Amino acid sequence: MSTPPDLLHGPILPTLVRLAIPNVFAMAAATAVGIGETVYVGLLGKTALAAMALVFPLVMLMQMFSAGAMGGGVSSAIARALGAGQPARAQALALHAVCIGLAAGLGFTLLLWASGAAIFHALGGRGDVLAVAVEYGLWVFAATPAIWLFNTLISVARGTGNMRIPSGGILAVAIVQVILGAVLGLGLAGVPRLGMPGVALGQVIAYYGAAAVLWWYVRRGPSRIRLKLRGIPLQWALFKDILRVGALACLSPILTIGTVLVVTSLVAAHGNDALAGYAVGSRLEFLLVPIAFAVGVAAVPMVGMAMGAGQVARARQVAWAAAGLSAALLGSVGLLFMAAPDLWAAMFSSDPAVLEQARSYLRWAGPGFGFFGLGLTLYFAAQGAGNVVAPVTASVLRFAFVLGAGHALAAAGAGLWSLFGLVGAAMVLYGGVTALGVHLTSWGPRAAPVAANAGLSRTS
Template identity: 55%
Template sequence: MSKGRKRMTIDAPADTPLPAASANRLLTAPILPTLIRLAIPNVIAMVGTAVVAVAETSYIGRLGTEPLAAIALVFPFAMLTQMMSAGAMGGGVSSAVSRALGAGDRTRAEVLALHAIIIGVCGGLVFTLIMLVFGRSLYSLLGGRGEVLEQACSYSVVLFSGAVSIWLVNTLASVLRGTGDMILPAATLLGVAALQIVIGGTFGLGLFGLPRLGMAGVASGQLIAFSLGAVFLLLYMASGRGRLRLRVKSFAFQRVMFIDILKVGAMACLAPLQSVLTILIFTKILATFGTATLAGYGIGSRLEFLLIPIAFAFGVASIPMVGMAVGAGMIARARRVAWTAGAVSALIIGLVGVALAIQPSLWVSLFTSDPAVAAAAHSYFGWAGPGFAFFGLGVTLYFASQGAAKVGGPVLAATARLLLVAVGGTALVAADAPASALFALVGAAMVVYGLGTAGAIRMTRWVK
């Protein structure tokens, strides 16, 4: 491809000119009110995600203890798909788009959107291939045996057959968020959540006279709902009604566009990978304590994963604000946005952690009445709950650092958390420690992660 062709693709004027930087509200509006305004749609969408998690766990709990233990094996991989596509690579997409817009280059942002879609499709295909080929082996390594393993595989095969749809929804939503549009992505995710609840419950439990498909039926809700969501967002952006338009006819592959996204997204993917690996190592250790302890931890870790979307709501709200400020050379404002978002997230998630440390039955009673399972879950919240505030701080600052294209420090903080759990957990098991000691280790690792991320951002120089 000629250099002239590349220049024409990047520099050609758009149909509608981008407002000057001084007219861009994300660069001039008060930080805290703007963050809250951008975060509210995401909070609402994440409430929908939380409701889905509660509904699915409730459905699975009705299917029996083995399915409940099975979901503890699959859930880390399911959340890894979401975290990589929405938070890690999605953050890279939002960062690249917002930095282009902050510099006043709308056409570049539109070209970036098309390259992001290609990355999303490839990411989904990779997850489908890995989980369909190696899923059973992975669940066996985590301690899955007998009926628990079979139930895990039944859920996994259906779920990961639709990984491309999950990646596409989250990629397109990230493009829109990079422009400052939080409402349409949130509305789409709410619609997907509603469909997932209805379809998963109907097929999983055999409602309205339909066959009871069990775990495969519950997973089908996510498969169908995200497929419909992906089609909707593609049609919307192709129609030109959004702030950016997908200009497919004039599209040309440009290596620099992939680099702009992947220099943030690829490295950022290490953080959720480390986070899930932390959970997998811990799950493997706890599997030796029996099914009841594993199921109880599954209930507790499910909430831990659900706290990520709460931090996500404020984190992704900070990405376009930080990215546009960096693109416009307003570094001091970018840093103020990051610290404000982190503080708000830590406060909210910290309150959740303290509340559940004091009264864990508020969450646990939603999923089980088994005394042994409930006791394990109560112990988890009692020891790990106080660390949730630091977890929220770390996750939100990780997103803010994506807006500045400086994710190395937060990734290293996630590495420290992983090493603490792996080494400390192994040592505690060797010392024949009780499960409560391992749960206390989880809380300590959250503190290390939050303070490590904050320290890394404090010492990292942000530049345009």
């Protein structure tokens, strides 16, 4: 197995765009799933929309953990090993990544089943909204082990510079999930109407099926790294290589979701119309994450291989090129829907009260989307470099800002618009601090190639 030469020596922006394009198509499909789900959940009523607003942050947290945080740690470790000319180490890292993914997936399922109702109640869920959220969560969290395994396997592939297989897998999941969710949730084609549990079952079936196919691919298919379950000893040094990036990176999505949960709880105090409107408006923010993700994960193997080969200057150039591209894309979308919020909001609800709040959110938060894209893509680039201190610090500051200012606004009886403006300001803070931190952080200590076969006593 050889490292694709253009990842280390090719022109940066064209190579980055070539790697990002499959991700963009796949993420567009994921975005379509989010839009489609919001549309047919809207057909189930305001109670279903409000319940989804309570559960959705936890669903996204699992995706952000497994694909973005720990997944980035997996891709980074493998890319750095390949950049240093160590394919045997990369193969061993793949096995250790699968062990981490399976353990995390099972653990989170048990945790969310046990604590989901308490979390939804703490977020302001009451009465019918709480009951629907608990029922929906029970089913949707059953998909968590498959989500972790699926995202771990595609992160292994991304670490080699292969973006097509991961993108194809995401596309397949999106198609199956949106079709099955609609059929089972709404009772189409003669199928019994299951409501929100049916929407969740679409996700469960899609992810378990996709994880099974990817498992075959890395075990028997033409994968650049063949997963072996025997002959490679489990060693802490290899777990550590993944976890030192992935575990610390997990703090960022925790704080991101924590920020969303704080805002959700404050919005919930204004009633179900406000919560439903916020669900529609904030859904755009969550669906813009995949765009920054598409560019960011394309940067991870380029940065990681450059770092493994000792090409620190190239690694930093890749990081800034990716961040600029992402900021331009997300910023354009944010400004569009700030100027014309009904292009988005009217797709999901015709209720005047819900639309009023969704419009307010997009007008106040939209200007911050570009900064959010800047920070999030630099977060992925920093993973490739093996140093995520700057983006994690920015996430801490963003959370503290929203927590402190949000509760101060609530105590002062400020209007709902002020909470939405706070969301936009927090995005600006996050992007600015991340960019400054990456600029000031030296990636030099990680520049030296890893010693040959470090952390391995034997491989086969």
